[in-house]
Every structure is written in structure tokens, then in C-alpha cells.
């Protein structure tokens with residue numbers, strides 16, 4: 001039920017703005033494996049307002065570059081179609097896979113902060129922030145193509 005409610009919120013935001021956390025499907029089978037996309041965080045954070053890139057794939061699909069492929073497409077939309085100047089990403093300090101993905105995308109870690117949505121004293125409260133600006137993304141795109 002919680003998962004369905006979240007999917008409904010993602011769908012509503014996409015209908016309202018035209019972009020958001022998109023469903024990710026395997027090209028070969030069309031199987032739904034998670035979401036990747038762009039979002040305006042609902043919490044007020046030290047660097048608000050901002051647009052973040054975020055992701056969550058079913059664990060069976062980790063380790064194959066699928067999140068990277070989808071994230072790259074989302075960044076192209078963010079910097080291209082939406083003409084954003086900067087896209088951020090943040091995660092709990094201990095989230096090694098998410099941080100590795102941010103680094104693969106060329107994002108740079110700039111600061112740490114306490115996430116106000118996580119209770120004080122909780123091990124996931126300490127977060128790290130990564131940033132990517134349009135110029136750096138364009139340079140990476142040129143190098144990749």
C-alpha cells in the first residue's frame with residue numbers, strides 16, 4: 001500500500017509539472033524495476049530550493065549499470081529540455097551504492113548535513129550532498145559521445 005501511494009504521488013507530480021521520478025523498465029521485457037528521475041525535495045534543506053536526481057531499483061537489478069543508464073537519461077532531460085543550471089543529489093553517508101552512482105555521474109561531493117526528515121540520533125540522519133552543474137555535464141557528454 002505504501003509503495004502504491006508513492007507511485008500515485010510520483011504520477012501526480014509528473015502530470016502537474018511534466019517531469020519527476022519516472023518508472024524504469026527493462027528495455028528487453030518492459031518489466032518495471034524501479035524509479036529514477038528528478039524531484040524538488042519536499043523538506044526544506046540547507047541548500048533549498050533545488051532539483052535533485054534520485055533513484056531506487058529492485059535489488060535484483062543492482063550491479064548491472066541500469067541505474068547509471070537511467071540517471072544519465074534523466075540528467076540529459078534536466079540540463080537539456082528543462083534547462084536547469086545545477087542538479088543535486090544527497091544520501092545517507094553510509095549509502096555506498098548511491099554515492100558510487102553519484103561519483104560515476106561526475107557529481108562532486110561538497111558538504112555534509114543533518115537531514116531534517118530523519119530523527120535526531122538515527123544513524124541515517126547524517127547526509128552528504130553532491131552537485132553537478134550544466135557546464136561540467138556538457139563536458140562529460142562531449143567526452144562520452
Ligand SMILES: CC(C)(COP(=O)(O)OP(=O)(O)OC[C@H]1O[C@@H](n2cnc3c(N)ncnc32)[C@H](O)[C@@H]1OP(=O)(O)O)[C@@H](O)C(=O)NCCC(=O)NCCS
Nearest residue numbers: 055056057061062063064065066067068090091097098101
Ligand atoms: C543506489 C542504486 C540505484 C545503485 O544501483 P547500482 O546498480 O549499484 O548502480 P549502477 O546502475 O550504476 O550499477 C553499478 C554497478 O554495475 C556495474 N556495471 C555493469 N555495467 C555497467 C555499465 N554499463 N555502466 C555502469 N556500471 C555498470 C558496475 O561495475 C557496478 O558494479 P558494482 O556494484 O559491482 O560496483 C541501488 O543500489 C538502489 O536502488 N538502492 C536502494 C535505494 C537507494 O538507496 N536510493 C538512494 C536513496 S538516497
